[in-house]
Amino acid sequence: MLKARKSEIIEVLRAKADRAGIAVVTDFKGLTAEELTDLRVKLRAAGVDYQVVKNTLARKAVQGGTHEALAVHFKENCAVAFGYDDPVAAAKVLVDYAKTSKKFAIRLASLSGKIIDEQGVKNLSTLPGKPELLATLLGTMNAVPTNFVGLFANMIRGLLYALNGVKEKKEAA
Incomplete structure (x- = not known):
């Protein structure tokens, strides 16, 4: 050669x-x-x-x-x-x-x-390969804001039910 x-x-x-x-x-x-x-x-x-x-x-x-x-x-x-x-x-x-x-x-x-x-x-x-690890990471990153929004939606929903209950009591009286 x-x-x-x-x-x-x-x-x-x-x-x-x-x-x-x-x-x-x-x-x-x-x-x-x-x-x-x-x-x-x-x-x-x-x-x-x-x-x-x-x-x-x-x-x-x-x-x-x-x-x-x-x-x-x-x-x-x-x-x-x-x-x-x-x-x-x-x-x-x-x-x-x-x-x-x-x-x-x-x-x-x-x-x-x-x-x-x-x-x-x-x-x-x-x-797991790189694509599987990236998918897991993205799923974890997506779960945090989703859970955060769900938590606040439940708090606001509870407040809304309480205010609605007060409204119904005042209308009945």
């Missing part, structure tokens, strides 16, 4: 790694091209890039970046999944695929620069 081509690959990997919130190193040894394509399609739908990398190029690409701690773990056949928006979505797809494929394995990941092992990635996949 030409040196210019190698430096181009390193720069592309560096750009992806710097943009990514999570980088997951996986072992794909024994998977067929069709199985890898199937995995890539599932990951792409979740907004995740999956790339088979040469170990030396990957080590150079992550040096000095957020996921620098991964550099020592690029050994043997490996590929990296870069998740940009939602780290939980990347973890969910990879863990689900690892459950269905005996040849595919998750080695470890770097979540915003902190190394997490395979069990940590599995635990991350059980968390």
Whole structure:
């Protein structure tokens, strides 16, 4: 491979790694091209890039970046999944695929620069995703003013009933 081509690959990997919130190193040894394509399609739908990398190029690409701690773990056949928006979505797809494929394995990941092992990635996949968390937050934020309005409406309604009762008593007398 030409040196210019190698430096181009390193720069592309560096750009992806710097943009990514999570980088997951996986072992794909024994998977067929069709199985890898199937995995890539599932990951792409979740907004995740999956790339088979040469170990030396990957080590150079992550040096000095957020996921620098991964550099020592690029050994043997490996590929990296870069998740940009939602780290939980990347973890969910990879863990689900690892459950269905005996040849595919998750080695470890770097979540915003902190190394997490395979069990940590599995635990991350059980968390609700970003859309679910935002929906919960918005529901909570909406409940406070709704309850506040309901509380004051009940107070005013009670006052209205009391005044109406006084009016009816005076009319009857």
